[in-house]
Amino acid sequence: MEQRTFQLFNEWCIVHYPEKPSGFGVLIIGDTQHFVDEKSSFWLQHYGRNQMLEELLDAGYTVFTSNLYGKHWGSDKAAELVILLYKYMIKTEILNHRIHIITEGMGSLLLPKLLHELSDKIRSICIVSPCVSLRHYAEQEKHQRLFFKRWLQEVSIAHQQSVESTMGSISTILENNWSVGDNPLFIAHIVERGKYEGQIAHVKTIFEKRTSNGLTTEFHYIMPEKRILLMRKMIYFMRKFEKVL
DSSP: OEEEEEEETTEEEEEEEOSSOOSOEEEEEOOTTOOBOSSOBHHHHSHHHHHHHHHHHHTTOEEEEEOTTSSOTTOHHHHHHHHHHHHHHHHHSOOOSSEEEEEEGGGGGGHHHHHHHHGGGEEEEEEESOOOOHHHHHHHHTTSHHHHHHHHHHHHHHTTSOHHHHHHHTTTTTOOOOOOTTSOEEEEEEOSOOTTGGGHHHHHHHHHHHHHTTOOEEEEEEOGGGGGGHHHHHHHHHHTTOSOO
C-alpha cells in the first residue's frame, strides 16, 4: 500500500494511493478513536478499517484523512483544517475537484460546517453510526457522572472554552442543526449497543425529512456480522454519482 504522511498546522495527515487510480478522492473523518501520526493511522492499525481501506483503494479511490486535533467534537478549528486539507489535496494531487466523504460517529458533527464552504465540492456523503446532536448526546450521558465530567472537559478543550461555558452552551452553540443540504447521503446504522445508539431517532428524522423533500438518501441497518459488506454498499452508492465529472 503506497502512502505518504505530511503535516498541516502541525496535525498529521495521510494519503493512500490506489494502484489504478480512478481520479476520485475519498475524505475520511473518523470517530473518537481515530488518529493519524507520522508513521501510521487508525485505519491502518484496525483490522476492520484496514479491510475497508483496501476495498476503497482496489476501487481506484485516493483516500486521505487527518488527525484533526484528536477528539474535536465538531469544533470550528477541526472544520477549518478539513477545508484546508481538501484544498491542499486538490492542489497537490491529480484528483477530480468533487470528492466523496465518509464519516464515523463524532466525525459527522463536522459536516454542516464543511458543507457551508464546500457544498459544490462534495460528490456524496456516507455516514456510519453518526452523532448528529451534541445536546442529545449530553442528555444521554448525564447519568454517567464520571464519564460525563470527562466528556465535558473534552468538549471544552475542543471548542476552546471553559467547562463552565460548555455547560451553559450545550443547548445553544453546541446544539447541531445537522444538515448536509442537497448532497446525496448514505446512512449506515450498525445494529449494536454503541455510544451513539441514542442518536438513531434523530437520524431517522433526518432521513424522513430528506426523503419527503425528494433528496437522494439511503438508510441501511447493518448487523455486526454483516459489517464486512458495508464498504461494498458505500462504494456502490458513491459510483452512482461519478457519471458527471
